[in-house]
Amino acid sequence: MKSLEELKALRDQMKNKVGVREDDSNNTRVVVGMATCGIAAGARPVLAAFTNEIEKRNISNVTIAQTGCIGICQFEPVVEVYAPDGTKTTYVKMDAEKAVKVVCDHLVNGKVVTEYTIGANV
Amino acid sequence: MMQELSLNVLDVAENSVSAGASLIEVEVWEDPKADLLTILIRDNGCGMTEEQVRQVTDPFYTTRKTRKVGLGVPFFKLAAELTGGSFSITSEVGKGTETKAVFVRSSIDRMPLGDMAETMVSLIGCNPDIDFIYRYGFGEALFEADTREFREILGDVSLAEPQVRSFIREFITENMKATGETAVAEE
Numbered sequence: 001m002k003s004l005e006e007l008k009a010l011r012d013q014m015k016n017k018v019g020v021r022e023d024d025s026n027n028t029r030v031v032v033g034m035a036t037c038g039i040a041a042g043a044r045p046v047l048a049a050f051t052n053e054i055e056k057r058n059i060s061n062v063t064i065a066q067t068g069c070i071g072i073c074q075f076e077p078v079v080e081v082y083a084p085d086g087t088k089t090t091y092v093k094m095d096a097e098k099a100v101k102v103v104c105d106h107l108v109n110g111k112v113v114t115e116y117t118i119g120a121n122v
Numbered sequence: 123m124m125q126e127l128s129l130n131v132l133d134v135a136e137n138s139v140s141a142g143a144s145l146i147e148v149e150v151w152e153d154p155k156a157d158l159l160t161i162l163i164r165d166n167g168c169g170m171t172e173e174q175v176r177q178v179t180d181p182f183y184t185t186r187k188t189r190k191v192g193l194g195v196p197f198f199k200l201a202a203e204l205t206g207g208s209f210s211i212t213s214e215v216g217k218g219t220e221t222k223a224v225f226v227r228s229s230i231d232r233m234p235l236g237d238m239a240e241t242m243v244s245l246i247g248c249n250p251d252i253d254f255i256y257r258y259g260f261g262e263a264l265f266e267a268d269t270r271e272f273r274e275i276l277g278d279v280s281l282a283e284p285q286v287r288s289f290i291r292e293f294i295t296e297n298m299k300a301t302g303e304t305a306v307a308e309e
Contacts, residue, residue, distance in 0.1 A: 002289065006289065007275050007293075008275050015277075015279065034136060036194040039136075048240060048243070055288060063282070
């Protein structure tokens, strides 16, 4: 069973890669809507898919955060991706599978997944 | 409606985050003998006035500006009351809020508890500056996870790191399972 000893080992292993900070200007921010509307529509598995995929691919310049209701409940789960230059991409009606594709195409290869954006879904 | 109780917990605990809490406690008590499942969410946030406490279970009350309904608390209350259970909120301005939902465990209308580990990881990972305590009791057996303890071990490493989130997810899942098994074995 997992014990706190394992957390110590994990810390020692990660000590060297500390340095990614919220305010790092090269950071991309992934923000998942986690209000009642988002959660009811399936935001939790979307958030989990983002963190799992980022862990699997060992991506270090991405931070994952949450926000409340942004007022477009009918499009939940909503995910906003803020690039280092400030541009925002809004993905709508997300699920875990789409989240994996956004990580691969957008976060890794810099190519917006147009078909999942709000522009393609109104 | 939410599909599982752990999603209600995630949703209602977000209110504690918005209330500016620095410590949020989430407790799940399974009591097979009394046939009850009790969920408590306690925070040291800004609290509410008596009037706000009265209004908060009303779906057409919200502090939010983006829309006119607030369904989080009403959903949680409904989920408890549907089973023949009860729901209460106690709060004091400047002190904090405690939300308590009691479910009749064997009721056909009781939603499954669901993935509490994922709920706690979502809360902890997205709010790495807030401390969380998660307690899970099954009969006499008890398990507790405390981010203050994690933080002490982690030092500079953030609770938001994906690897840390993975650890916490497995830590809670495995310990909850063991807690349930211990309790059943003792009976």
